[in-house]
């Protein structure tokens with residue numbers, strides 16, 4: 001049986017989610033915009049899911065706009081800025097964002113907007129005072145990742161958002177990796193926008209949402225219809241939305257238990273790797289980090305070689321972000337933390353999640369030990 005340790009790339013569907021989606025595909029075939037009973041049934045399921053998502057994040061359902069995932073939500077917030085500002089103003093972001101923020105930010109820069117990319121320290125953490133200093137009077141938006149997809153490092157977002165709101169700034173948070181693994185509550189975190197994705201919390205791929213606080217300006221994400229309060233035209237992905245809702249209600253109910261069980265698996269893995277594999281280093285803060293994520297440098301071992309050997313032996317992990325696989329450029333997140341390109345290339349992301357068993361962790365440790373030794377002995381060290 002394979003050992004899937006790449007839950008930050010995507011997660012398997014929970015059986016409850018699959019059940020809800022299967023029922024929805026079969027039964028809720030009406031178009032939610034239609035005025036008959038079939039349409040009303042589909043619409044009622046979309047709205048019930050909106051409530052489940054809203055409850056998970058601590059917001060009124062009217063703030064939730066369903067999207068095709070977090071990339072779309074991130075693009076909507078950043079590209080919406082362009083529509084409003086005509087290329088003027090300043091965007092403050094960081095050097096460790098997901099490409100669905102870095103690439104729209106580069107487009108804004110090209111259109112004339114000033115873009116400030118804040119550095120992180122060796123632990124992968126932002127300095128809140130540096131964020132406040134960068135967010136001067138001309139700043140239209142501060143857009144920051146909460147929990148990093150590659151390292152799992154969790155930024156001190158409560159402190160950052162409090163300081164930014166005291167200065168009257170608009171804030172967008174990419175919470176894609178945080179939801180389901182860390183408490184996310186927009187009731188206490190006063191951000192204007194928050195992005196998330198269903199497939200990172202055992203929901204379906206291609207569904208997510210943008211949460212926009214009442215009064216926060218929003219441009220239509222897709223023009224062309226009345227759906228999502230005219231913000232995203234197009235017939236809704238009813239089954240996907242239903243699955244997202246179910247995944248969120250499970251996540252909300254199980255958060256405490258999940259945090260404890262994922263942390264126990266992650267810590268067992270780290271202890272075992274330290275005992276059985278020599279010359280390894282953990283990348284990023286070990287205290288301000290997601291409960292499920294470990295980013296490890298296997299000194300001198302090319303990450304791509306180890307990744308492929310692990311895959312052949314039945315263990316799935318990731319080198320850098322999954323969206324970058326196939327690329328040999330070192331992770332921009334790790335190099336922003338001060339790792340050399342060689343150190344970054346020797347690093348792997350290992351992320352646990354639902355369904356991972358202790359015995360699989362123990363097996364994975366032995367496989368890592370064997371393969372790292374084999375690669376080192378074979379002299380393919382970089």
Ligand SMILES: Cc1ncc(COP(=O)(O)O)c(C=O)c1O
Nearest residue numbers: 069070071098149174176177197
């Ligand atoms: C932090 C972060 N933001 C955004 C995304 C994009 O999410 P989606 O796959 O739903 O577009 C990801 C997915 O890898 C992510 O980890």
